[in-house]
Amino acid sequence: MSNPSLLILPGDGIGPEVMTEVTKIIDWYGAKGGLKFDVTMDLVGGCAYDKHGTPLTDETMAKAQDVDAVLLGAVGGPKYDNLDFSVKPERGLLRLRKEMDLYANLRPAQCFDALADFSSLKKDVVAGLDLMIVRELTAGVYFGEPRGIFEEGNERVGINTQRYTESEIDRVARSAFELARKRDNKVTSVEKANVMESGILWREVVQKVRDEDYPDVELNHMYADNCAMQLVRAPKQFDVIVTDNLFGDILSDCAAMLTGSLGMLPSASLGAPMANGRPKALYEPVHGSAPDIAGQGKANPIACILSFAMALRYSFDQGAEATRLEQAVEKVLADGLRTADLLGEEGVKPVSTSEMGDAIVAAL
Amino acid sequence: MSNPSLLILPGDGIGPEVMTEVTKIIDWYGAKGGLKFDVTMDLVGGCAYDKHGTPLTDETMAKAQDVDAVLLGAVGGPKYDNLDFSVKPERGLLRLRKEMDLYANLRPAQCFDALADFSSLKKDVVAGLDLMIVRELTAGVYFGEPRGIFEEGNERVGINTQRYTESEIDRVARSAFELARKRDNKVTSVEKANVMESGILWREVVQKVRDEDYPDVELNHMYADNCAMQLVRAPKQFDVIVTDNLFGDILSDCAAMLTGSLGMLPSASLGAPMANGRPKALYEPVHGSAPDIAGQGKANPIACILSFAMALRYSFDQGAEATRLEQAVEKVLADGLRTADLLGEEGVKPVSTSEMGDAIVAAL
Ligand SMILES: CC(C)[C@H](C(=O)O)[C@@H](O)C(=O)O
Ligand SMILES: CC(C)[C@H](C(=O)O)[C@@H](O)C(=O)O
Numbered sequence: 001m002s003n004p005s006l007l008i009l010p011g012d013g014i015g016p017e018v019m020t021e022v023t024k025i026i027d028w029y030g031a032k033g034g035l036k037f038d039v040t041m042d043l044v045g046g047c048a049y050d051k052h053g054t055p056l057t058d059e060t061m062a063k064a065q066d067v068d069a070v071l072l073g074a075v076g077g078p079k080y081d082n083l084d085f086s087v088k089p090e091r092g093l094l095r096l097r098k099e100m101d102l103y104a105n106l107r108p109a110q111c112f113d114a115l116a117d118f119s120s121l122k123k124d125v126v127a128g129l130d131l132m133i134v135r136e137l138t139a140g141v142y143f144g145e146p147r148g149i150f151e152e153g154n155e156r157v158g159i160n161t162q163r164y165t166e167s168e169i170d171r172v173a174r175s176a177f178e179l180a181r182k183r184d185n186k187v188t189s190v191e192k193a194n195v196m197e198s199g200i201l202w203r204e205v206v207q208k209v210r211d212e213d214y215p216d217v218e219l220n221h222m223y224a225d226n227c228a229m230q231l232v233r234a235p236k237q238f239d240v241i242v243t244d245n246l247f248g249d250i251l252s253d254c255a256a257m258l259t260g261s262l263g264m265l266p267s268a269s270l271g272a273p274m275a276n277g278r279p280k281a282l283y284e285p286v287h288g289s290a291p292d293i294a295g296q297g298k299a300n301p302i303a304c305i306l307s308f309a310m311a312l313r314y315s316f317d318q319g320a321e322a323t324r325l326e327q328a329v330e331k332v333l334a335d336g337l338r339t340a341d342l343l344g345e346e347g348v349k350p351v352s353t354s355e356m357g358d359a360i361v362a363a364l
Numbered sequence: 365m366s367n368p369s370l371l372i373l374p375g376d377g378i379g380p381e382v383m384t385e386v387t388k389i390i391d392w393y394g395a396k397g398g399l400k401f402d403v404t405m406d407l408v409g410g411c412a413y414d415k416h417g418t419p420l421t422d423e424t425m426a427k428a429q430d431v432d433a434v435l436l437g438a439v440g441g442p443k444y445d446n447l448d449f450s451v452k453p454e455r456g457l458l459r460l461r462k463e464m465d466l467y468a469n470l471r472p473a474q475c476f477d478a479l480a481d482f483s484s485l486k487k488d489v490v491a492g493l494d495l496m497i498v499r500e501l502t503a504g505v506y507f508g509e510p511r512g513i514f515e516e517g518n519e520r521v522g523i524n525t526q527r528y529t530e531s532e533i534d535r536v537a538r539s540a541f542e543l544a545r546k547r548d549n550k551v552t553s554v555e556k557a558n559v560m561e562s563g564i565l566w567r568e569v570v571q572k573v574r575d576e577d578y579p580d581v582e583l584n585h586m587y588a589d590n591c592a593m594q595l596v597r598a599p600k601q602f603d604v605i606v607t608d609n610l611f612g613d614i615l616s617d618c619a620a621m622l623t624g625s626l627g628m629l630p631s632a633s634l635g636a637p638m639a640n641g642r643p644k645a646l647y648e649p650v651h652g653s654a655p656d657i658a659g660q661g662k663a664n665p666i667a668c669i670l671s672f673a674m675a676l677r678y679s680f681d682q683g684a685e686a687t688r689l690e691q692a693v694e695k696v697l698a699d700g701l702r703t704a705d706l707l708g709e710e711g712v713k714p715v716s717t718s719e720m721g722d723a724i725v726a727a728l
Binding site for chain 2: 076085088090094120121122125141142144147148149152155156157158159160161162163164165166167192194195196197198199200201202224225226228229231232233234246247249250251252253254256257258262288
């Protein structure tokens with residue numbers, strides 16, 4: 001049997017440097033952990049545009065469809081701000097999500113004990129926080145048509161379309177309920193059904209899936225504005241939050257920041273099972289490309305490393321190894337090692353991106 | 365010359381009880397402050413539906429168009445959750461906003477010194493916080509067509525349309541720049557131009573208004589997800605935030621919660637000047653109808669009272685009186701008076717809704 005295959009797309013900004021640390025982990029698993037991967041590297045985002053005039057070539061897209069999992073660093077940067085919309089770095093990422101049909105984006109927001117003091121929130125509000133946002137990733141206003149800037153009378157109008165079919169809502173709701181069963185069995189579904197008809201349909205379908213197939217899971221519904229508030233007020237009330245693409249974008253960033261550890265948070269984007277039973281999958285840190293600190297050894301590689309832990313768990317059925325890697329990260333933090341984004345407390349040891357990666361490998 | 369006119373729409377839930385306290389303030393101004401208002405009361409939201417089968421009658425709508433300012437309490441409640449979309453309580457409020465063309469919704473998020481400990485955020489992150497969100501209120505996905513739930517093949521699809529014309533963006537941008545000039549001269553414009561064409565047009569028009577007519581105001585652009593993060597991480601970096609209807613809904617609730625004083629935050633919704641030079645205007649607290657505590661004397665009337673202070677400032681050119689009222693509120697807080705939403709600290713004096721109102725009148 002051949003080794004499981006990985007496509008690594010480091011992308012822009014700090015993407016390449018954090019991904020370098022992930023490859024150390026992958027190498028360790030190959031050499032010592034008895035888990036060998038076939039790894040291919042390629043370009044996505046601004047760097048792909050620089051080389052090929054497009055943020056994602058058809059060849060790279062085909063490779064992504066072909067592998068067992070994709071690991072992505074980050075895309076974008078001010079250098080590309082004035083590019084035409086159709087070739088912006090983000091379009092490469094959005095094309096991957098759409099064509100791989102990665103409809104369920106799992107974004108855990110977890111507060112690491114060693115870092116609870118680092119949040120802008122009071123310690124008792126966030127200590128022990130462990131919630132999971134399941135964001136729909138292939139539909140909604142991100143992809144709805146019509147879209148564009150049009151002439152209308154004497155002026156222009158910018159239009160985007162929020163669009164959800166029943167089946168698009170149904171499948172992501174199932175992902176959320178399945179996850180909840182492995183956690184605290186509680187799902188909060190988030191929309192603006194008081195203002196948007198698409199939210200009314202969302203609420204109705206999620207409720208139906210729950211009533212028909214997950215009666216054991218607690219479900220409640222919340223408006224997106226209230227959810228933003230509740231995340232700030234008392235985030236520990238949540239277990240799994242399921243929401244659409246745009247609300248998920250905003251709320252997951254808000255949740256990530258609560259933990260004080262943006263550089264720590266991974267994500268998994270999952271689609272339907274492939275022929276080999278593994279889901280289509282892409283793993284990436286929640287943080288962006290942080291061009292202001294790129295190339296300075298300041299970036300925190302942990303989010304990207306924990307994204308690989310999610311790959312072990314969700315793509316390769318290696319839950320025990322995922323936990324081992326997560327514990328290695330916790331140990332290194334407990335030892336006081338901190339990259340530049342996490343400095344400020346007394347008695348910690350500042351380390352560079354690569355020193356952090358090396359320490360995690362050593363802890364494995 | 366006749367007195368300035370007010371239409372009071374207490375609405376649902378805690379709306380009536382907080383509005384009762386505002387009428388005490390209005391009475392005080394009539395009797396002692398030398399500012400008489402002609403006041404009319406009417407129904408909006410669920411209570412209007414109960415009586416008339418619609419959340420806002422044409423007669424009430426006509427009155428709102430006719431007065432100098434509308435004061436609104438809150439609308440909605442679980443009793444109305446299963447009503448048809450077209451007659452939900454929220455539709456009454458949305459109709460007022462749309463037909464009065466109240467395009468600029470001003471939502472200050474201010475952390476009161478006496479309450480800085482009450483935030484879920486660390487005191488140094490929020491103490492002294494004073495930012496203003498200017499939310500576009502008459503367009504975007506709240507009102508765009510097409511909208512609805514449609515059949516498509518074998519299933520239904522929920523559709524809403526995000527839609528902004530250049531002139532809709534232009535006028536709210538001007539409101540934001542005008543406000544910034546009276547504050548710290550800094551505007552952050554928020555959209556998702558990396559994903560939505562409507563965001564690209566938004567960014568372009570805001571920049572153009574700045575370059576042509578407000579070159580003295582500092583302008584920067586931020587994505588909505590990042591803004592949610594930055595609000596949690598370091599809210600004091602902001603002065604004025606200008607954003608669209610939906611992002612404004614979510615981000616202003618997030619900002620409100622940072623201050624720990626949701627029951628304290630007012631809002632003003634302003635349109636074009638009327639024949640008498642006053643802007644079309646509606647004032648309402650940021651909090652909702654809180655049906656769970658309605659009728660128990662637990663509601664905090666301060667948000668509604670401070671909304672009246674905004675009316676004094678923006679509709680009636682009584683900035684000094686607005687400040688006097690705001691100082692009366694601060695004094696009462698400094699004296700330790702707290703409604704039920706603000707209990708928890710040592711040494712404070714719990715008071716009911718009406719005791720709070722009385723104390724503020726006494727402090728005037
Ligand atoms: C980079 C951008 C297109 C993307 C999004 O908006 O989805 C990012 O913010 C994210 O959350 O993954
Ligand atoms: C009640 C609701 C329609 C309203 C909105 O979504 O605008 C509210 O949340 C607000 O922010 O004023």
